[in-house]
Amino acid sequence: MTKTINFVLASNQASSITRLVAEYANQLVKRGVDVYISYPILSFWDYFVWRVEKETAPVSAYLAGSYRFLKFWKYLFVLAIKGIIKSKGLRWQGELMQTLDPRVKMNCFLKLPSARNMPDADVLVVMQNYLVPRLLFLPASKGKIIGSVHMDYQEMLKDRDEATRGWWQQFLFVEQHLRIPRFAVSVAAKTSAETLGVAVNCVINNGINLQEFSNLGRPAQSPSPLRIMLFCALLFEKGQDFGCAVVRELKKIYNSQAVQFVSVGQVKDKYKNLFDENLGYLCKQNYVQAYQQADIFIYPSLRDGFPAPPLEALACGCALVTTAVQGVVEYGIHEKNCLMCEPNDLENMVKNVQRLITDYALRQKLCQAGLETVKKYSWEQCAEQLINFMDGIL
Numbered sequence: 001m002t003k004t005i006n007f008v009l010a011s012n013q014a015s016s017i018t019r020l021v022a023e024y025a026n027q028l029v030k031r032g033v034d035v036y037i038s039y040p041i042l043s044f045w046d047y048f049v050w051r052v053e054k055e056t057a058p059v060s061a062y063l064a065g066s067y068r069f070l071k072f073w074k075y076l077f078v079l080a081i082k083g084i085i086k087s088k089g090l091r092w093q094g095e096l097m098q099t100l101d102p103r104v105k106m107n108c109f110l111k112l113p114s115a116r117n118m119p120d121a122d123v124l125v126v127m128q129n130y131l132v133p134r135l136l137f138l139p140a141s142k143g144k145i146i147g148s149v150h151m152d153y154q155e156m157l158k159d160r161d162e163a164t165r166g167w168w169q170q171f172l173f174v175e176q177h178l179r180i181p182r183f184a185v186s187v188a189a190k191t192s193a194e195t196l197g198v199a200v201n202c203v204i205n206n207g208i209n210l211q212e213f214s215n216l217g218r219p220a221q222s223p224s225p226l227r228i229m230l231f232c233a234l235l236f237e238k239g240q241d242f243g244c245a246v247v248r249e250l251k252k253i254y255n256s257q258a259v260q261f262v263s264v265g266q267v268k269d270k271y272k273n274l275f276d277e278n279l280g281y282l283c284k285q286n287y288v289q290a291y292q293q294a295d296i297f298i299y300p301s302l303r304d305g306f307p308a309p310p311l312e313a314l315a316c317g318c319a320l321v322t323t324a325v326q327g328v329v330e331y332g333i334h335e336k337n338c339l340m341c342e343p344n345d346l347e348n349m350v351k352n353v354q355r356l357i358t359d360y361a362l363r364q365k366l367c368q369a370g371l372e373t374v375k376k377y378s379w380e381q382c383a384e385q386l387i388n389f390m391d392g393i394l
Contacts, residue, residue: 001124001391001394002033002123002390002391002394003033003034003122003163003248004033004034004035004119004120004123004143005028005033005034005035005121005122005123005143005390006035006036006037006038006107006111006118006119006123006124006126006142006143006346007021007025007035007036007037007038007123007125007127008036008038008118008131008157009037009039009040009128010040010043010044010045010046010115010127010128010131010346011038011039011040011044012039012041012043012092012093013043014093014094014096014281014283016090016206016307016308017127017150018093018094018096018310019094019098019130020206020308021037021094021127022037022094022097022100023098023207023209024382024386025037025100025101025104025319025368025378026100026101026104026379027382027383028096028386028387029101029103029104030101031383031387032162033103034097034105034388035036035103035105036104036106036107036110036119036121036302037104037105037107038107038109038113038117038119038323039094039095039106039109040088040109040111040112041108041109041110041111042110042111045111045112045203045217046130046134047130047167049156050170050189051167062311064317070388072289074201077370087309088309092106092107092108092374094221095277095366097284097285098209099322101170107119107226107266107287107386109267112131112134113131113134113135114138114191115142115270115277117139117369118135118138118142119142120142120143121143122143122144122390122394123143123146123394124142124145124249125146125148126145126146126147126148127148128148128265129147129149129171129175129178129367130171132145132147132178133178133371134330138139141216141321144393144394145180145182145394146182147178147180147181147182147288148183148184148185149182149183149185149189149198149239149305150184150185150274150305150306150349151304151305152188152189152192152303152304152305153172153175153189153192153193153196153198154192154195154196154271155192155303155326156168157169157172158189158303159310165337168327168348172196175198176196176197176198177194179199181201181393182198182199182201183200183201183202183203183389184200184201184203184204185203185204185205185305185306185327186203186205186306186326186327187203187330188326188327188329188330189305189327190202190203190214190306190309191324192326193226196297201389202389203381204382204385205306205330206308206375206377206388207378207379207380207382208308208311208312208374208377208379208383209249209379209380210315210374210378210379211315212290213286213312213315213374214315214316215287215315215316215317215367215371216291217288217289217292217316217318217393218317219292219293225258225259225260225264226258226259226260226295226296226357227256227258227260227294227295227296228249228250228259228261228294228295228296228297228353228357229264229290229291229296229298229313230244230246230260230261230262230264230275230298230300231243231262231264231265231297231298231299231300231301231309232244232264232266232267232268232271233265233266233286234266234268237247237300237303237304238300238302239300239304239323239343239344240268240271240300241345242300242302242344242346242349243298243300244267244268244271244274245346246298246346246349246350247261247275247298248274249350250350250353250354253354254357258357259343259357260276260277261274261275261277262275262276262278262279262290262294263275263278263279264279264282264287264290265279265280265281266281267280275339288312288316288382291312291316291318292316292317292324294313294316294318294320295318295319295356296318296319296320296353296357296362296363297309297313297318297319297321297376298311298321298322298349298353299313299320299321299323299328299362300320300323300349301323301325301328301343302323302325302343303325303326304326304327304328304345305327305329306324306330307325307328310328310331310338311320311374311377314367314370314371314373314374315370315374317367317370317371318367318370319337319356319367319370320339320365320366321338321340321349321352321353321356322338322339322340323340323341323342323345323349324341324343325343326338328340331373331376332376333369336366336369337366337369339352339353339366339368339371340352341356350370
């Protein structure tokens with residue numbers, strides 16, 4: 001039986017990974033499990049060292065040693081300063097997204113996990129699998145290693161620069177040869193990994209906090225004009241360019257007296273003038289309230305694992321317009337609880353939003369179905385599945 005769990009992270013950044021770790025941790029301590037979250041001061045250390053090696057490779061043999069040495073320590077110094085500043089006194093950034101139960105124990109280390117800086121545990125859950133080789137030689141007392149798959153491994157090699165693609169190819173090679181139990185966050189992620197020869201034991205979907213995300217704070221009547229919210233993130237995969245192209249087309253049809261366009265998240269400077277309001281990167285209750293004040297939520301992702309924002313929008317009573325990406329297609333049903341089109345299909349994405357603007361009955365139908373859909377994805381259920389998986393392999 002699992003009594004102590006250590007979640008190990010490769011970065012200290014507010015992201016979907018840190019959010020789900022916080023949610024898991026809160027649920028598990030309620031069940032009497034001791035939970036550690038181990039995170040580094042210097043994020044993605046292995047990746048930065050790898051990039052330094054690649055960047056300095058063309059330097060002559062005579063100069064390479066000195067040049068690499070100097071650049072290595074320059075990176076170390078810069079990363080250390082950035083890491084300490086961003087973490088505001090080495091604070092874990094996941095707490096910006098979700099309040100942690102005080103019973104969760106935090107374990108901060110400099111750059112890489114080791115026998116010295118890892119606590120004893122029954123299970124060591126790795127949230128970025130390229131850390132696994134660093135953990136294979138830890139004493140058994142540090143816990144049985146469990147990996148997790150949060151993305152489509154086949155898709156992650158597309159549209160990358162040569163250097164980054166090389167990193168992921170190296171990562172995949174290691175994954176194919178590691179014999180550890182793993183869970184994936186979606187059927188698509190599991191299938192993709194297995195196609196590439198990476199064994200995955202089961203699927204445990206990510207959840208959402210149904211106590212936090214709900215339509216209870218939504219106004220009794222939709223205000224006029226309608227508020228259309230676009231989810232924005234800087235990662236290419238999140239489709240910000242595509243989403244903003246959709247907004248641009250819609251603005252040719254509707255004026256601000258009929259429809260207001262709002263961005264949530266990190267919108268690029270070149271697109272900020274497209275929107276009537278840019279809410280920026282929101283956390284906790286501010287994030288929930290933004291969803292509750294939106295009528296239509298556009299999720300323009302090009303590829304994904306099992307994204308939470310569409311589920312969170314549904315839980316808050318938004319009508320969802322989304323792309324048919326991995327993860328979303330496991331809970332989104334076109335014409336039933338959302339309107340869906342293929343990634344980068346500008347014409348149909350615009351038409352789907354138009355339908356919801358003009359058809360109040362359809363909006364209401366999708367909203368009601370969405371509220372039923374999200375009931376299947378509570379963190380309580382996710383935590384129970386994770387415990388059962390861990391107990392089964394111990």
